[in-house]
Amino acid sequence: MKKAVHAVEAGDRMTVGRLAKAAGVGVETIRYYQGRGLLPIPKSTDGFRRYPASMIERIGFIKRAQGLGFSLDEVASLLDLEDGRNRRAIQSVTRKRLQQIDEKLGDLQRMQLALRDLLDQCEATGHAHPCPIIAALLRTAAQSPDASRA
Structure with missing residues (x-):
């Protein structure tokens, strides 16, 4: 029997596998993004790292920026400016x-x-x-x- 996939809610914390599936990427992609400093590495609790649901949106941001041709270094700069306050830097x-x-x-x-x-x-x-x-x-x-x- 196939296990039903539940919708992810804002307060949910999930394993890397569930995050990958929810974001539509592979676990290797998440690990790579972590290695590049694009995604934080959560502390381990109960032997597992639990990711907040907000990481789905962050991964989506990275993928959309790559789709527009931004390099991962440029994506990192954009993520640093994510709050949108420093528009000159974003524009640059x-x-x-x-x-x-x-x-x-x-x-x-x-x-x-x-x-x-x-x-x-x-x-x-x-x-x-x-x-x-x-x-x-x-x-x-x-x-x-x-x-x-x-």
Whole structure:
């Protein structure tokens, strides 16, 4: 018989396994977050560590922040600012992340244009000529500083 899962209430204290299940993550994730200082490690009582239900919300915060592209170091900074009072610091962390995303988008757009151009060249040349895609990759590999070590 399968045991019924009970709803978690605000005052509940739960084992790491129950917390993991309620938060939708693995126990290893909770342990990793603890090791990174993102989650507190409660004191052991009766041989077990009991976590407050508020940790479910904190884990959700971490996962949503990661989903927006924040690194765990940036998440730690945001958690330190969780009360929302230091908006300048929160804005600074967010602005920095947005700048990183903008840079990645620029890189992706450059790669997209280069690949589109190579594909157009490949489609325009006949089979009698070398494929421009392969030629470009061979040229890039030969010019790479790592190529001399191989």
